[in-house]
Amino acid sequence: MAFIELRGVSKQFGGVRALRGVDVAFEQGRVHALLGENGAGKSTLIKTLAGAVQPDSGEITIAGQRAQLSPRSSKQLGIAVVYQEPMIYPHLSVLENIFMGQELVSPGGFLRRGEMATRATPTLTRLGLDPSILEQPMGALSIGYQQLVLIVQALIQGARALIFDEPTSILSKEETDRLLGILRGLRESGHAVIYITHRIEEVYQIADEVTVLTDGAVVGHFPIAEIGSEQLLALMSGASKRDYQKRSSQGRVTGAPILAAEHLCVPPYAQDLSWQIYAGELTCVYGLVGSGRSESFQAVFGHLRPASGRILLGGQPVAPRSPAHAIRLGIGYLPEDRKLQGIFADKNLEFNQTASVLRAFLQWLGKLDLRGLVRATDQGMREYGVKAKHPGVQIALLSGGNQQKILFTRWAKSKLKVLILDEPTRGIDVGTKAEIHEFIRRLVDSGVGVVVITSDLEEALQIGDRILVMRKGRIVEDLRGEALNPETILSAAIGARS
């Protein structure tokens, strides 16, 4: 019998259906991979299991019992989640992090640190960690180690099912290998391991079975031996017949690069980067989370300060001091985290869409052309098909896709030389995604130098004229046209020798 079983689980956020009647079962002693693109519903599924999100309909059974999950009961039932960005207490020690909420105490409520340490040591050693780590502040550890500490925590707290949310995306090769070894060990000891990833190659390395999610629905469930990687890719992208190799290498450009980096260092994220971006060509930057792709371009945008190297804009060296300065120079950047870095949630569409172009509407004494702003917003909304009644609507009331369109419009209307789009289609529905791809293409054709940063390989292959692959803060591949193929790119990105 499966340890965890979901039947017909659905969840809707605002207008977005994050989960649509999901049926899936997770067994003990198995590694079950959940595969899907960003926004396919994986993280909602995890949150549901962790009790952080309550499903609208459907039922969940744990060990044969129907369960109403809350963060507490989920933990008590033996479910533990290791998030990609570990949830930690940075100022507290590793020992305290491991036992938080489950402390061993003597009758007076006093912590029995010695006993806790003794209790933790075997598990630590099992995962190859030195027990001396226990006294260190959690914040001093690297993320890879923090993840391991959280696995220790889960095991000590008696977890029977461990969910891993894209754990390897920010790990080095060695760390990844070590983690995969640990997962195998967990399987041997009879734990249910749920492994969320969008890396197909890892699925083959570790999983016993795989479930593919697309747009919130399960589109396939297979024992790993019964499915090939191309089929998986096809299922993930929701279209089975896309042929990346045939992509026309249109937009080949000649002439001087519009934006270039020379030996750019942005410690600790990126080292010695050199690249050129051409107008009229869509450059995708592909890399895993933590490869330094976002940070290196944030340096170009003046949000981070490079330690050394040069940035050339239209052949002239520039040193953006701040985003404001970069925008004045003609560089734009659409950030990756829409909610935290992009939208002004309780403000209306006009505020949101015009935030970066306000200066263009200045009249006298700092006065803004208010009517002009509304008109521009209205026009932008029509041009990019934003589904909302009028510019006075609060942006938080829009779907994620429409919010993203507003943000896209914010930059598309800014009259820039270079626009950097960081994960422009993360977490939005397929239809809007296609629309945004279309808009990006239009922008490229209008002569703007466009960079799309993505961790979605299909997206890169689908829209990129050229793909720069980053790994661990360096450019490892620079491919165009015929050379674009998934295997090369993927192996370059994860550092596999193929």
Added chain:
Amino acid sequence: MSRLLSSRNALLVLISAVIWIAFAAVQPSILSATSLRSMVVLAVEVGVIALGQTFVIISGGGGIDLSVGSIFALSSVTAGLLMTHGVAWPLAALTALLAGLGMGALNGVVIVALRIPPLMTTLATLFGYSGVALILSGGVDISGFPKGFFAIGQSRLLEIPVQFLLIYLPILLILLFVERASYFGRALYLSGTNETAARLSGIEVGKIRFLVYALSGLLSGVAGIVNASRLTVARPDAGGSANLVSITIAVLGGANIFGGEGSVVGTALASLAIGSVTYGLSYVNANPVFEGGIVGGILIFSVLAQGLLGRLQRARA
């Protein structure tokens, strides 16, 4: 759809009306032009400070200015000392304004450049500025100002107190313009709503915040000068409760303590409401000790109401 008459502002007008009616029931004679004038005169000073406080709170990042009362006192002491040393009063007033501006700017620099939380910074300068005011004045009243200076706080134009007509109203209108129609206002709201998004949209959040604290200092200086002119003395201990009252007014007027929300019109109406309560209480000879408690109660109530209004709006949408 005019934002001028939002439901909150209408509520504030209603509250003020109810307050006056209630007081009139106790003491009918309160309904007179003289009373209204007195109330306005008394409300103007803290009202001006509250306008600055509102912008500070809107700017976000834990924005709060506890030092307004001390800036108020030090500015008036500055003006007073200059005048008693023979400086012409317009020059003295101007210098005092610059002093207020400078003190606010110092707050701004510390908050923006050294990244010390506003609460801590302005707590420290609250001590600091009032200490300097005490040192400069030797702790005593400064008085004996030239006659012309008293025009600021004591004269009337068209039967309307000058400090309302020629100081408060113009400031209110300018700030209303800034808030609704200027680049600065737009950038202010954006900075307060989502600091990172604003920065990434090319808004210089640091500059905006710096200016907001400088403005708060300037307006506290204005209030200090009006006060010195009205009372004919400059005192180092003036403005003691200005921080509490100005924050109460701003929050009551709709400023969200987490930034991004608030309006000068709301603040002006809230000044009216608070001014009515305090004036009315003294007029009907109520036990004066209720005043502080009532202001505190209104503060808690207004935050609760804000949360409720927000929830209602969201529910309606």
Added chain:
Amino acid sequence: MKSERLRSARRSGGSPGRRLGQFLLSREGLLLIFLLLLGAAIDIASSGSLLRFANLNNLFVNVAVVAVASIGMTLVILTAGIDVSIGGIVGLSSAIAGQLLTNGTNVLLSLGVFLAVGLALGLVNGILVSYVRIPAIITTLATKSIFRMLVFLTLGGVWISSIPFRLTNFFVLTRIWILPVSLVLTLALLIAASVLMTHTRTGRWFYAVGDNEEAARLSGINVRLVKTSGYALLGLLTAVAAIFSLAESPLVQNNTGSGFELTVIAAVILGGTELSGGRGTVLGSLIGAVIVALVQDGVILLHIQPFWNGVLLGAVILASVASSGLRLLRQRGAR
């Protein structure tokens, strides 16, 4: 790079000598050094007045008053809160319990009422902040003036003056070695709190809530309860401070306790507790309390105009917060 971080962190510990060195370079250590220098400077400049008995005893009681409340304030600030109403709590608990004391009610009973009032007022703050969810600064600004109003109403224009001398005799004039009972009690409470904060489950919850509230909630910690109990304990300890203060100057006025919050917050911030929560120790706050008391003492001993009190205190707070702000800046790197 990552393993390097791990290794560098592992380097801590080591021989006792090195540990001492590390302590001296920690915030508490630096503060202690600063404290000693400040004390020495004041003593020398005032030609030995600092260490004279009468002054020392007064200084000790003042330290006790500030330090005992700063224990509670540390708890509150650790959970990323703040309480500016404690001056009102001092006033109201003194006003209510003071009347019992002058009426000849049993002293122990009156002291019990003292503590009960403090606890109740702290609870009010805690509930408003964590359950009703009004931001701490707003809540306590409001309750500060409400408590003060209640002080006026309780006293009704009369001061409470005939506080039994037994209070002074016990808390101020009775000494254990050279320390007045109030300070001994404070130190005992401080040690207890320190043990509680570092060695018990409940103590670590305060750190956890301030360090990562979301994670704490997910760990099954009752975040609201932890926060509320912080304010409640602060209320209780503020009442203790009020008792010491009443023993030192046995008169209750309408303005009793006003401004106390600023002194205590200054002490806690000086002691290295961060306003953003999750970091700080009660030991640090004790040192902060001593520094604050010393600054105030020094102003008088050195015959500086008392107006400088505020300026100096403001400057000390700013310098101290600036130093931790700069440290944060360095940690964050170039940004």
Added chain:
Amino acid sequence: MVGPKRSKVHKVLALAASLAIPLALTASAKTFTIAFVPKLVGIPYFTAMDQGMMRAAKAFSKGGVNLKIIYEGPTTASVSGQDRFVQALVNQGVNAIGVSANSPTALCPLVDKAVKKGLVFYSSDSQVSCASNELQVVQASPKGLGYAAIDVLAKDLGGKGEIAFISAGPTATNLNQWMAYMKQRLKKYPGMKLVSVQYAGESVSQATTIASQLISAYPNLRGIVGVASTIVPGAAQAVLEAGMKGKIAVTGFTDPNSIRPYVKDGVVKQVILWNPTNLGYLTAWGVLQMLEHKAFKAVNNVPGLGKVQYFAKSKELLLGAPMVIDRSNIDLNF
């Protein structure tokens, strides 16, 4: 509403009064409302003054006169706060309004306004120094008080030793005035040396702290004068705590309620004050005379109080010589 018409009438009346025509006899039964705004409410001293005024209201509400007292003021001794109460009361239209002023000049514009409106404006306890102020009720001459404090201390110390003054706020006009006379009187006692003047605000605990520190800072300190009612008990407490009872003399201006335990204990031998209840009583009587347009004589016989001097030049009504409070009369309740 109290309009200009009535103020004209009032002026006529005032003129008539100055011509010593007893017009008041023709007035019918009349209610006089007298408002008093103290420096701050909630302290025993002003509460006692209020009680004195109430006592006078009771005593003089007869023969067609009904006297009503309004007592309200700010909760801290702030100028703006006081200004607000005076303004509201003037608008409200009381018959007479007076203050114990937080600043000698700040209220002048309001005094003018009140007098123009036909109200009687007076000050009591702490004076308003504007030309239009119509009556100053003085508790004791600053000179008398200042001299008395030093004389009491000199007697205690045998005329020699280091002494210190602790005052409340450095902004308090009357306290500063008393201190000036205290310093003047010190010249008579060359053996006594003033070593420090400190300010402790309105708080007893601050006074204790400051006195303790003074005691440490000046090992030869023999005497402390507390210049405000909160300071003396604070200083006494400090002396007690320092174990210097009998070695350091404490005196100053304070009321029996505040200092009682210390006088009974012997830390404090004598303090100086006047009777604030009587001051309130006299204030109400004086204002009533003005409202009834009765002129003051140089020496007036106040029913229930005795002989009281009036100085026409300074418009001052003087309560009398300072009162020395010691063990014999410490049980007075104010």
